[in-house]
Structures are given as C-alpha cells and as structure tokens.
C-alpha cells in the first residue's frame with residue numbers, strides 16, 4: 229500500500245558521490261584523472277560540504293487518472309512528457325518529489341567567491357551540485373523500495389527541463405508536491421531557491437518498464453533485493 233499525502237524525509241544518511249562532483253568540474257569518468265592537488269581540494273570540499281548540507285525531501289504518491297502517449301493526468305494536472313508511455317510502459321501511480329540540500333553550502337560558496345578563494349569556491353559549488361544529484365538518486369531508490377513493498381516496479385526519475393519535458397511544467401509539479409515543507413520555493417522563471425534543489429517524477433506499475441534502468445540499482449543500498457538489475461557500485465547511503 230502506497231502512503232497517501234506528502235511525506236517529508238529529513239536527516240537522510242546521504243553519501244556524496246565524488247564522481248558526480250568531478251563530473252561538474254568537467255572530468256570525464258574513466259578518462260580524466262585528477263592530479264594530487266585537485267584530489268586534496270576535492271577532499272577538503274567534500275568534508276566541508278558534508279558538514280554544510282542538510283538533505284531533505286518532500287514526496288507524494290498519486291494514482292494516475294488517464295494516460296496518453298505523451299501525457300499523464302494526475303492530481304488534477306495534465307503533464308505533457310514526450311514519449312512517456314513508451315519509456316515507462318504501464319504505470320498506475322506516479323510519485324512527485326522536491327529534494328534539497330538547503331542553502332548553507334551556497335552561502336559559504338558566495339563567501340568564498342567574495343574572499344577570492346576561487347578554487348575552493350568552485351570545488352565546493354560542484355560538491356553541492358554532486359550532493360543534490362546524489363540526493364535525487366537516494367530518493368529515487370527510496371521510492372523504488374516503497375514501490376516494491378506495494379508490489380510495483382518503479383522507473384528512473386525525470387525532471388522538468390530534461391528529456392524533452394518543458395521546464396514550465398515545474399509549476400504543475402510543485403502543485404502536485406509542494407516544496408514548502410522542505411523550504412524550497414519556485415519563481416515565475418521556474419528557478420528553485422535554494423539553488424541546490426531538484427524536482428522529479430517517477431512512475432510505478434506492476435508492468436512498468438524498468439529493465440533498462442540499470443543506473444538506479446547501481447547506487448542503491450538495499451541488500452538482497454530480489455529485483456536488483458545490476459550490482460551496487462558505490463551507494464549514495466552513508
């Protein structure tokens with residue numbers, strides 16, 4: 229049984245994936261190797277980022293009312309997400325979520341820019357971006373675990389502004405799952421505050437298409453999951 233209403237998750241045991249941080253610094257995984265100096269800077273920024281981040285998530289499960297090849301009607305909203313029927317298969321529920329690491333890290337980055345400590349400012353900013361991406365993965369895995377408990381397979385996340393989904397639908401997503409319980413606001417231009425926040429949507433169904441979503445399991449910490457599609461490489465759980 230999926231829980232009704234908005235759930236708020238706080239105090240999450242989030243681990244920041246260093247590869248995500250380096251990706252935001254422009255490093256290609258398996259190709260670019262950071263120097264010892266960059267490694268040391270990364271370690272300092274990761275330690276500071278872990279102290280400053282306050283990962284929280286609001287999420288809400290809802291039944292799907294109707295579907296078209298590119299549309300999902302849910303909670304009084306009609307979302308237009310190109311090719312979603314093909315990508316997700318048969319989904320009977322969706323979960324909308326807003327996740328954030330809070331604003332302390334970005335305030336520290338601003339102070340570092342101000343004092344011209346540019347390398348650390350840049351690396352800490354990437355740590356914040358990597359942290360919120362890791363948090364979105366973490367929540368995707370929580371949603372998968374909740375879905376499996378209700379007998380439903382859960383898809384990978386998508387977000388407004390990606391995979392051809394118009395960023396303007398961010399407002400509809402916030403109506404489905406408000407960011408206010410975790411302190412996230414949305415302005416007219418669809419910009420979230422704090423900046424290190426992500427909104428996302430997953431689908432769930434007994435016959436949802438998930439076999440090609442290997443990335444989800446690769447970071448999931450759930451041991452002995454009978455539905456695991458690939459071994460965990462490095463989880464996003466401390």
Ligand code: SF4
Pocket residue numbers: 369372373376444445448449450453454455456457
């Ligand atoms: S291992 Fe994969 S299928 Fe199992 S709960 Fe985690 S993400 Fe879902």
